Amino acid sequence: MNNPASSPILPPKGKPKGRHPDKALSAAFVRAAPPGRYCDGNTLYLFVQRSGARSWVQRLVIRGRRHDLGLGSVALVSLAEARVMARANRKLAREGGDPLAERRRDRNVPSFAEAAARVLAQKQAGWRSEKHPRDWMSSLHRYAFPRIGKVSVSEVTSADLLEILSPIWYTKAATARVVLQRIRGVLDWAVAMEFRTGNPCDQLRPVLGSQNRVIRHMRALPHREVASAIEAVRGSRRSVAGPLAFEFLVLTAARWGEVRWAEWKEIDDNARVWTVPAARMKAKREHRVPLCPRALEILDRARSLDGHGPFVFTRGGAKPLSEKTLRRLLNKHEVAAVPHGFRSSFRDWAAEKTDYPREVVEAALAHVVHNKVEAAYRRTDLFERRRHLMNDWAAYLANDRKRG
Numbered sequence: 001m002n003n004p005a006s007s008p009i010l011p012p013k014g015k016p017k018g019r020h021p022d023k024a025l026s027a028a029f030v031r032a033a034p035p036g037r038y039c040d041g042n043t044l045y046l047f048v049q050r051s052g053a054r055s056w057v058q059r060l061v062i063r064g065r066r067h068d069l070g071l072g073s074v075a076l077v078s079l080a081e082a083r084v085m086a087r088a089n090r091k092l093a094r095e096g097g098d099p100l101a102e103r104r105r106d107r108n109v110p111s112f113a114e115a116a117a118r119v120l121a122q123k124q125a126g127w128r129s130e131k132h133p134r135d136w137m138s139s140l141h142r143y144a145f146p147r148i149g150k151v152s153v154s155e156v157t158s159a160d161l162l163e164i165l166s167p168i169w170y171t172k173a174a175t176a177r178v179v180l181q182r183i184r185g186v187l188d189w190a191v192a193m194e195f196r197t198g199n200p201c202d203q204l205r206p207v208l209g210s211q212n213r214v215i216r217h218m219r220a221l222p223h224r225e226v227a228s229a230i231e232a233v234r235g236s237r238r239s240v241a242g243p244l245a246f247e248f249l250v251l252t253a254a255r256w257g258e259v260r261w262a263e264w265k266e267i268d269d270n271a272r273v274w275t276v277p278a279a280r281m282k283a284k285r286e287h288r289v290p291l292c293p294r295a296l297e298i299l300d301r302a303r304s305l306d307g308h309g310p311f312v313f314t315r316g317g318a319k320p321l322s323e324k325t326l327r328r329l330l331n332k333h334e335v336a337a338v339p340h341g342f343r344s345s346f347r348d349w350a351a352e353k354t355d356y357p358r359e360v361v362e363a364a365l366a367h368v369v370h371n372k373v374e375a376a377y378r379r380t381d382l383f384e385r386r387r388h389l390m391n392d393w394a395a396y397l398a399n400d401r402k403r404g
Contacts, residue, residue, distance in 0.1 A: 007330060030054065035140055044086040046074070056082040069099060098194070106237050108196050112156055112186065113149040116140050119189045131323055136182060139264050143168065143179045149322055153190040158200035172229075173211045180204065220341030223349035226250060227397045232333040240305060242329045245313040246297050249339060251295045251394055253346040255282070256339040260320050262312040267291075267299060272387075287366045290387035292394040346393060354392060360385045 016038040022041040029038075030046055037044045037057070056071035071077060089099040110118065116137065119352045124133040142295050148160050161183060168176045191199055221229055230250060233243045249259045258276050266275050274289040281287050291299075302312050309318040315325075326339040337345075344366055350361040363382045 008182070012286060023083070027319075030074055030079055033049055040079070040083070042069075042083070042086055043090055044082055058089055060085045060089060060093055060099070062098055063389055064097070097197075109152045109154050112153050113140075113145055113151050115153040115195075116144075116182075116186045119186050122189075123185075139175070139179050140182055140186075143175075144183055153186070154196045156187065156196075156200065158203045159205055161200055162207065165204065169208050172209065177211075219337045220344035220348075221294070221335070221337045223345045223352070223396075226345050226349075228340065229330075229333075229335045230397065232335060233329055236329060236333065239325075241302065241313045241315065241321060242325050244302050246329060246339075248295055248298045248313070249326070250342045250346075250397070251292055251298075251390070252289050253343050253393070255301060255343070256323075256326055258287075260313065260323070260325075263310045264303075264312060265310070267312070269296065269299070272296060281366060283366060283368045285366075285368075288381060288383055290383065290390050292391045294394050294398070309340075309385055344348070349393065349396065350389065353396065354389070356385070356389050364389055 021039055025038060025040040025046060033046060033048050033054070035048045035050045035052075038048075040046060043058050043060050045059060046054065048054050054074035056074065056077055058069040058071055060067055060069055071082050077085070092099050120133060120137055123136075127133060144164055147164050148156050151160065152187045157197060161180075164183075165176050165180060168179070179202060184199060187196070187199045187201060190196045230247050235244050236243050245259055248254075249256060252259070252274070254276070258280055261280055262274065262276075267273075268275070272291045274291055276287045276289065278284050278286045299312065305314075311318070311320040313321050315321055330337060330339070338342070347365065348360065350364075351357055360382050364386045
């Protein structure tokens with residue numbers, strides 16, 4: 001019969017009741033303890049499996065939720081080391097920190113450049129422009145990566161960002177704002193992935209100061225000069241598709257991206273309508289464009305040039321015109337405007353020379369109705385009234401050319 005006096009006193013299994021123990025375990029007990037979970041105190045437990053495997057577990061409340069943190073095997077972590085680790089974790093949790101997040105940050109934390117590549121891969125699926133992903137990354141390559149590209153995304157500081165942005169904050173104000181926005185996006189991702197706890201971009205604006213931005217409108221021609229611009233571009237000998245696309249853009253008051261990617265399947269010659277899909281519209285909403293007789297003539301001419309590919313205006317084969325085609329064409333013929341500026345010319349003409357209601361003109365430009373009540377009640381796209389408007393615009397341009 002065993003002598004009770006000679007039997008070792010085992011620490012209580014599981015969570016102790018009453019006053020919590022402090023350093024209840026000994027090194028000898030850790031080596032010899034039977035299967036079970038034994039409390040050492042300060043949230044540290046010894047866990048002995050039936051197989052004999054022994055490990056340290058810490059039961060800790062982190063931001064209101066209970067977690068069991070594994071601190072390692074007894075073979076690798078001594079009792080003294082486990083107590084130090086448990087104490088550090090408990091202190092961090094009581095201060096509002098997250099030991100689990102700290103561990104994640106310690107494992108495989110990407111550099112800022114690697115994080116930027118992952119953010120780009122996540123975002124670009126939702127972008128319409130094929131050029132935007134290149135621009136997004138090139139700005140970081142030029143301004144951010146030389147300073148923080150190889151720095152762990154968890155270690156980027158506001159001081160780093162000031163070194164990047166201060167030299168260009170006033171001299172290249174628009175670029176600086178874009179770079180700041182993209183850096184913020186990468187660091188927001190790092191916060192979401194729990195690689196860091198805050199975004200240092202939040203502290204920069206007051207330090208960098210106000211740029212006192214002056215709104216600069218895109219260059220546009222007075223509407224009375226638009227006909228002359230069409231005539232000048234028509235005389236281009238290097239390209240046929242470019243001048244056709246330019247005149248089509250002016251006649252439809254469309255954006256260059258909408259025209260450049262226009263496909264034949266979107267054109268209904270019989271109904272005299274071009275339906276731009278929602279994916280290519282700024283407002284993410286399908287837009288019907290009435291086609292005047294001159295616009296239909298342009299389409300017939302484009303079809304005779306290359307009617308076999310999917311795109312209306314091509315540079316040969318199945319490729320649309322490049323992003324810079326119209327800018328180069330306008331610069332070559334010394335037209336002092338950018339492609340988007342002809343929408344402004346159209347808007348000025350409609351306001352100064354016609355009596356069409358504002359909502360008809362705004363619908364022709366595919367502008368969003370910002371008044372929620374008005375938008376809720378307007379169920380029509382005013383298509384037939386817009387057809388008259390666009391026919392009058394084409395007639396105005398034709399008459400101007402005749403007078404010229």
